[in-house]
Amino acid sequence: MTAQPGAEAPLPSQSTGSGAAKLVIPCLVGALVALTLGVYGHVHHPTGIAVNLAGFSGPQSAKAWLATGAFIAAIIQVISALVMYGKIKVQAPPWIGSLHRWSGRIAFLLAVPVAVHCLYALGFQTFSTRVLIHSLLGCAFFGAFTVKMLVLPKKDMPGWLLPTLGGIAFTALTGVWFSSAYWFFSTFGIKR
Amino acid sequence: MRRNTPLLTLLAGAALGVVLLIASTMATPGTQSQYAAAGTAASPGATSSPSPSASPSPAGPHSPLRADYTGPVTGGGATVAVSVRGGKAIGFVCTAPGAATWLRGAAAAGLLQLAGPGHARLTGSYLDHRATGRARANGTQYRFAIHRVHQAGLHAAIVSRTAAACQPPAAPVDNGGGGGDNNGGGHHHGGGGD
Numbered sequence: 001m002t003a004q005p006g007a008e009a010p011l012p013s014q015s016t017g018s019g020a021a022k023l024v025i026p027c028l029v030g031a032l033v034a035l036t037l038g039v040y041g042h043v044h045h046p047t048g049i050a051v052n053l054a055g056f057s058g059p060q061s062a063k064a065w066l067a068t069g070a071f072i073a074a075i076i077q078v079i080s081a082l083v084m085y086g087k088i089k090v091q092a093p094p095w096i097g098s099l100h101r102w103s104g105r106i107a108f109l110l111a112v113p114v115a116v117h118c119l120y121a122l123g124f125q126t127f128s129t130r131v132l133i134h135s136l137l138g139c140a141f142f143g144a145f146t147v148k149m150l151v152l153p154k155k156d157m158p159g160w161l162l163p164t165l166g167g168i169a170f171t172a173l174t175g176v177w178f179s180s181a182y183w184f185f186s187t188f189g190i191k192r
Numbered sequence: 193m194r195r196n197t198p199l200l201t202l203l204a205g206a207a208l209g210v211v212l213l214i215a216s217t218m219a220t221p222g223t224q225s226q227y228a229a230a231g232t233a234a235s236p237g238a239t240s241s242p243s244p245s246a247s248p249s250p251a252g253p254h255s256p257l258r259a260d261y262t263g264p265v266t267g268g269g270a271t272v273a274v275s276v277r278g279g280k281a282i283g284f285v286c287t288a289p290g291a292a293t294w295l296r297g298a299a300a301a302g303l304l305q306l307a308g309p310g311h312a313r314l315t316g317s318y319l320d321h322r323a324t325g326r327a328r329a330n331g332t333q334y335r336f337a338i339h340r341v342h343q344a345g346l347h348a349a350i351v352s353r354t355a356a357a358c359q360p361p362a363a364p365v366d367n368g369g370g371g372g373d374n375n376g377g378g379h380h381h382g383g384g385g386d
Binding site for chain 2: 122187
C-alpha cells in the first residue's frame with residue numbers, strides 16, 4: 001500500500017486487497033496450530049494420567065470446572081463485546097474494554113491446562129460422536145483464537161472481522177464445553 | 193497497539209502449555225518402559241510401574257494404568273469386561289456366549305468412557321481392585337461392580353473380538369501377585385484396539 005504524503009485514504013479495492021493479504025499469515029498460523037494439536041493428539045499414546053490439580057475430586061472434574069470457568073469468562077467476553085459494539089444498549093463504562101480483554105485472557109489461560117491434560121491423557125479420540133466433535137472443535141478453538149490474536153493489532157481491517165473471529169472462537173469453545181464438561185457433569189454429577 | 197499484547201497473551205498461553213506438558217511427562221511413571229514392555233510378559237503383580245518420588249501423584253484413590261476387569265452385571269443377565277491400557281480402554285457387554293457388544297473408549301485417572309455400536313455406552317470408574325459403573329447395550333441398561341482380574345489373553349481376545357472373550361469370568365483375583373493360573377504367562381497384546 002503506497003502512501004504518498006497528503007494522499008487520500010486508499011481506494012476501497014486497494015485496501016480490501018491489502019487487507020485480505022494481511023489475513024493470510026494469521027490464518028495459516030491458526031490452521032497450523034489447530035493441525036499441530038490434532039496431529040499430536042492422534043500420534044501421542046494417551047497415558048490416562050497427567051499432572052494434577054489439588055482440591056478437586058479428580059483430574060476429570062478439575063478439567064470440567066476449569067473449562068466451565070473458561071466458558072463463563074468467554075460469555076463475559078461476548079457480552080462485553082456486545083456492549084462495546086453498541087448491540088446492548090447500555091452506557092458503556094470506561095472499563096468495558098479492559099473487561100473484554102481480561103475475560104478473554106482468563107478464558108484462554110484456563111483453557112490451556114485443560115487442553116494439555118486432555119491431549120496428553122486422552123488424545124484425539126473418535127470412539128463416539130461426542131468425543132470426535134470435542135477433539136475437532138478443541139483444535140479449532142485454539143486455531144481460531146490464534147487467528148484472532150494475530151489479527152487484533154492489524155490496522156485497516158473491516159469492522160466485521162474481529163466480531164466474526166471472536167464469534168467463531170466462542171462457538172467452538174461452546175461446542176467444546178458442551179461435549180465435555182456439560183457431559184461430565186450430567187453423567188457423573190456436579191461434584192467438586 | 194504499542195505493545196502487541198495479543199501476541200503476548202498467545203505466547204503466555206503457549207509457554208504455559210509447554211510447561212504443563214513437561215510436568216505431565218515427568219508425572220507419568222515409566223511411560224516409555226510401559227510401551228516398550230507391551231507384548232512381552234508383563235509382571236503380574238504390578239498395578240503400575242513404580243513412580244519416581246518427585247512426581248506429583250494423582251489426588252484420590254489410585255487408578256492403575258494397565259488393568260483388566262470382568263464380571264457379571266448386577267442382577268445377572270450379562271457379563272461386562274473392561275481392559276485399560278494407558279488412556280485407552282476396550283471392553284464388551286456379553287448377553288450370551290458369542291453375543292457381544294464391543295466397546296472402545298478412554299480411561300483417564302479413574303474414569304471410564306466407552307462407546308460401541310447401536311448407542312452402546314459404558315461409563316464408570318476404575319480403581320486398583322474393581323470397576324463400577326453403568327453400561328447400556330442393545331437398549332438394556334446395566335449396572336456393574338466388577339473385580340480386577342489377571343486373566344491371560346483377555347485383552348487380546350477383546351482386541352480381536354473373539355467369541356472366547358464372551359465367557360463367564362474366571363475367579364476374581366483380589367490382589368496382584370497371587371494370580372491363580374496366569375503367573376508370568378500373560379501374553380498381553382499391548383497397544384489396544386483402534
